[in-house]
Amino acid sequence: MPTADDLRPLAVDLALLGATLMLFAVDLGLPHGRKRWLGVLSSALLAGLFVLTFFVDTEGSAFGGSYVGGAWPLLFKRIALAAGALAALGSVDHVDRHFPTRQGEFYLLMMFSLMGMTLLPGARDLLLFVVAFEMMGIPLAMMASYAKTEDLKGVHRHAAEAGLKLYLISAVSTAITLFGLSYVYGLTGSTRLDVIAQAPLSPLLGVGMMLTVAGMSFKVGAVPFHMWVPDTYQGAPTPFVAFLSVAPKASGFAAMTAMLLVAFKNNREQVLSVVLLMSLASITIGNLLALPQKDVKRLLAYSGIAQVGYMLIGLVAGGSYGVGMLLFFVSGYVATNMGAFLVLEAIAPQRTGITLDDVKGLSRRSPWLAAALLLFLLSLAGIPFVVGFWGKLMVFMAAYQAGYGWLVLFGALMAIVSLWYYLQVARAAYMGDAPTEEVVPVKVTPTLATAIAVCLTLVLGMGAYPRPFIEQASAAARSFLGEAP
Amino acid sequence: MRAIDWALLSTFLPLATALLLVLVSPLRRTGLGAGLVSVVSAVATFVGAVMVLASRFGAEAGVVHRTIQWLPHSALGGVAHGRGAIELGVHVDGISATMLVVVTFVALCVQVFSIGYMAEEPKADFGRYFTWQSLFLFAMNSLVIAPNLLQLFLGWELVGLVSYLLIGYWWKKPSAARAALKAFWITKFADMGLLAGLIVLFLATGTFDWTVTTAAAGTVTLLLFVAVMGKSAQFPLHIWLPDAMEGPTPVSALLHAATMVAAGVFLVVRAFPLFEQAPNTLTVMAYVGSFTALFAAVVAVVQTDIKKVLAYSTCSQLGYMVCALGAGSQAAGFFHLTTHAFFKALLFLAAGSLIHGVHSNELSHMGGLLKKMKVTSGAFIIGSLALAGVPGLAGFFSKDLILEEVLHRGLWAPLGALLVAAFLTAFYMGRVMWVALLGEPSEHAKHAHESGPSMLAPLIGLSVLAIGVGYFGGTLSGLYGEPVHFHLSAIGIVATVLGLSGLGISYWMFGAPQGGKAILEAFAPVGRLARSGAVNGFFAWSYRSVMTRVAAAIGWFDRYVIDGLINGIAYGTLEAGSRLRVIQTGRVQDYVYVVVAAMLLIGLYGAFWGR
């Protein structure tokens, strides 16, 4: 029977469950015209939960070690909750405009997905992993194709395709991961990560491990499991993409780290060599394919693939330092990428596909929005005084320390390639002329503006004074690996 | 006030004047006001110079040498005391005192003359002209009082700058703009030698002093001499000087006859202790100088522009000086510099007055001016005779001294060249006199009238010196070395005879109207050569065909090869992106293929290492 101690690490997750149920109840009671407030409510709930994480003590482990608490999972939970809160806030208008009658479900799905995400970092059992993974993943496929029937031939023409692609690749990789996990279980006789770590190596276990890792890299969108990413990003509703592009990635990395550094820690070398290859491939493919893109969301999708490659560098570097910097990178990335997509949503709320032409003349139509977009893009490119700079730099530093000097050079050079396409967007915003003669100011709704402002503050704040974030991340990484603080 | 104070006064007062005129535009735009300010300052400057010279005869006649540090001490000198210092300052001795007086007096005369000569210029331009005049005086004086070669170089470049500005005074005329540019290019080209020479000297000795003894003297002096050739218009770097006549005539008198072009000679005089250590350089100088003297004299014969005649004559006389120095006589060279400054300035100013009278430079537009412009003509004749080496006038003494020294050294070829040049000098000056002053008045000359007093006064002043300064050779040379006393020698008599016969022959040929056709025809090839200018042509060719073509080639290389490479890399990367994007087919089952294939590969790899 679970004891009270068992519940402590789960405090946040349980609170999230409570919040979800509350949202459900409110949705039932809310009249049609007011559904809009569901988004604000869910955002407020998530924000509240985020604040809560600073006041709960989640140390310890639950269910005989299947689930652990502590600084490391907590930090990932915070990231997920923050991402959820921002995404919910950013979605309010979009959801209200396009799915006025189905608002509650959208946020509920988001909450369910978030529950999977908050569970994932603490999971230390294969079973829990699988369940949390699916809990996170299945709602995402539904949200990706969230569309009214009458919109299917119009605004959301690509909704079905976007969702289907996400779903199908997800299903296949889940199946393959499960297949791999079944071998892992079979050869070790246990589903507990720490037990698996002790098992002797055998070919079948090798296959199992590799398939597991590969399956997880699907969620973060690393090459070669990235193919769904651009298509889904392009076709899905923009605020949802903002969520999709950051939250699952953070949790996916939490899972990958746990898998690599706990379950496979005795056989890390070989697994890491595969991760390194994936990292190189992601950086290369992501950056090169982003170059010719004209659709900004698609462009950002490819850029996201490249970013994942950089994050994987942190994983490859390993050690508390590398992992800590990965965590820092991810947290910066969440704010940045979320912000970038929300700006896109603000620019073209009526559409799901946003091309460079839509961005043209933005600096005249809305200087603030243009400046925000520019800063987000610069952060993605890794430019000083915005958080992306520190993130990339820290990861590179970890890589150099781990002896991957050439990887640093390669990564830095590819970052410059990335600057080309980021600047294409900035160029459209600042140097291109607006499609129409008259300058039509962009109207940004207060909720969206708030969400963007929060992202911007984070991006700038973490860039100007990264110290607390870096130290938190390092501390979390040390506690995760059981090193002395 | 001591000598150093006077020297500083005569250097910095013109600078202050120039700055005043630059910064206070209203004053400059008054024209005449600016001119008067400048002239007053020139008077004071001249007084200062005279006081400096006077001090040489007084109780404090010793060498005054005072410096301040200009750049941080170079580590180069090592620990030795006084080495590695990069300094500026004042050096007053006989040479600089004499030169100071020469420069300031000629400058004063020229400025006074200019007030009349330039009177018809627009006021703003008039003011600009006097600004540059004052600036020149500062630059030249700072060169003259230089305590070391570095400061000499600074002044050297500054006078070059003013020369550029003044030649280009009428910048609206493309020919003037081109001439200014050419003068600067050529002299700057030669100045590379000076800069290099300075650096070599500094590296070898740790100082910029000309008194040091060094094994590198040969290299240093040769490099310095390159600069001398540029500045003092020695063959083949003389080509800028005739073009420089595009400037106003008083400018030609001051810069391109009396002082600035003599700076090269002055450099050698100044740095003579160094040059003496390099006999080979001296020999080279003797030959280059004498060749220039002869060559320029020949070309001068066929010039039809009065200023061009005088310009080539200047070249020729500078050749004399260089040759004298090459023969190892500091005194002869410097003395000729002194006398030449006066009579050549006189000639130019007188010519300027003539030009002012007939509004043309062409000899053929003159004629019969003796009757209409008596004072000017008189001055011109005095100058011509002095230049021709007529006994009793300044040129006679200094030229004689030079010939004697060259003979004394046994430099036979240069001696011969100089003698021929002496004959030709008298001949072409005679020609100018006969054609311009006597002869048949042309259309232009009929309306000629005498110039105003502000133009005549300087002529008279300079005439006095052109006659008288020759007698002070001993006194002046005694200020800085053994006094050289004049005594008539055989070679002097030969030269005098040659000179007189030159005058005579030219009268025989040009004295009569329409005379001299035959001789001019005989010289025609030289004339063509001079006008089309083989040397000039060479420089023009090397600019047009070599420099600009190389530049174009490099420009192309930069644009297409280097930039092409960089664009190529960018292009390649973009192409790679465009080509690779087709792997994203859009068909979900293709994606599944990839996923499955990747899983298979990774799984196999796992199975392999799991063994």
Added chain:
Amino acid sequence: MSFINDHLLSIIVAAPAVAAVLLLIVDDEARLTMRFISLIGATVSLAGSIQVALTYGMAQGGLQRPEKYPLVPSLGIDLSLAVDGWGVSLLLLTGIIIFAGVWATWTLTDRAREFYILLLLLVSGVLGVFVCQDLFIFFLFYEIAVLPMYLLIGIWGSRGKVAADGPFAFVWKRFDVGGREYAAMKLTLMLLVGSAAILVVIFAMYFSAGGRTFDLTVLGHASYPRQMQLWAFPLLWLGFGSLAGVFPFHTWSPDGHAAAPTAVSMLHAGVLMKLGAFGVIRIGMMMLPEGAAYWAPYVGGVAVINVLYGAISAMSQKDLKYVIAYSSVSHMGVVMLGAATLTVDGWNGAIYQMFAHGMMTGLFFALVGLVYDRAHTRWVPSMGGFAKEMPWVASFFVLACLSSLGLPGLAGFVAEFLVFLGAWQSTHWWWALPGIVGAWVTAVYVLRAVRDIFFGEGPRSKEIHHLHDAHGTEWGALWVLGIGLVVFGSYPRLILDFIHLATNEYLPRVASIAAQLAQAP
């Protein structure tokens, strides 16, 4: 007051950035307010720099006015500022240039707010590089100094298209070669490639020195393995060198400078290129002396190519801005040449050349901006006789030219002279010769440009009219820089003494290692 005094360096660095932030809250229409805020920001920096220079203790020398704010203590990253002799002079330069630069863009109207914000941010970065004493922050400031350039050129640059021709026409068409967006992109990307190389070396130094601190002094006294120095130095050289216009990574500079608006050209050629050279000396040569000693001959050799290549390329240009831009390439070669000599005179000359060239090229670009503003063309063959309508512009242009060709009495000469002195003392005495020839070639092309633009009878193109001289605020930049050229040229010790102090402190270590290396078989 003591607060200001204690934090003077931070104030200098932060003032432009603070002004930039203030600009955010100014009303869009309040152009004059914007200008004054920018001017105040620039003035504070300039005044602060002057104060730093005046109070710099010449007797003790070394790093003064230290300030330290921990940024990421766990990694040893501190925002630590201090100023040495070099810093003093380069702070002054930056202060002067930005001060002049604000004057030069006083009349800008198109999106003035954004322009000033970016300009001031950039200046903060530059100032930061010159005074920061932490390698990491050095890099950070360096990047900041480089990046706003993209927008500054891309948005406010001039539209001068180059016809697509030649073997790469298809590439040109795609990239819009000659356009400002092309120039901006090329500049940004090329400079960042350099940064990538620098980054690796920064990590190498950090970890090689123990991985505890980025402090420049500590890192500067660490002894790095020879092998590492040998690969790290060229990376730094090329990395920083790309910003200094080192051949063959200079091609961003002509396009970039030609396309950039006036103040940006001024700042970029005047100060930013110096960052690169400063980086090579301050980080490359001082931190990696063995590498520097080994590579110095190559650095010098390439610098010599730079000097001549830049000058000769400039000769072939017909676009005025390209002429000036290539002359910058040539002059930056002089800086690198001085650095490569590893002699006191050479280094003094190199830093002084940064100073002198900064002022000179600032003046040049200010003037070119004026000419372009009046004539609406930069095409030299279509101009002529402009001196009639704009005599002062002509005069200042000649002044800048004279400094450029190394006329004594102007700042350029001092620098070149010292560099040549240094070159002659170095192991490769002949380096001085191409340098001297380069100065002459400079004389050829700049004065030819003067003749073609200002002299002669009048514009050769019928479309040029309504020329007029500088007026109003435009005088600001001209006089500040013009007087600077003369003053610092006639009495160079105003600046040179500071430089000399720092050089004497820094050089011996490098030079002695170089000497040891020369003796080793």
Added chain:
Amino acid sequence: MGLIGYLLLAAGLFSLGVFGLVTRKNAVGVMVAVELMANAVNLNLVAFSRFHGGNTGQVFALFSIAITVAEVVVGLALVILLFRARGDVTLDLASELKE
């Protein structure tokens, strides 16, 4: 049939699923193929559970089935959506987003 036999069977089933996955044009057919793969996993788990003793594997299998069910539900919903959008359930219809 020993463990190896079950494993081979599961592997065969899995391969069959993969084959179906890449060859079926019909979305529903693809779903079935995915289902086959999932069942191969279940077979593995149960076989291993039997081999090891204990019920961990069986619990795992139960979870796996539940997950698969949820997946299929969502998948079929998406197929319906595709049908509404395109009027057919051929997967190739969903290939507008590309490159």
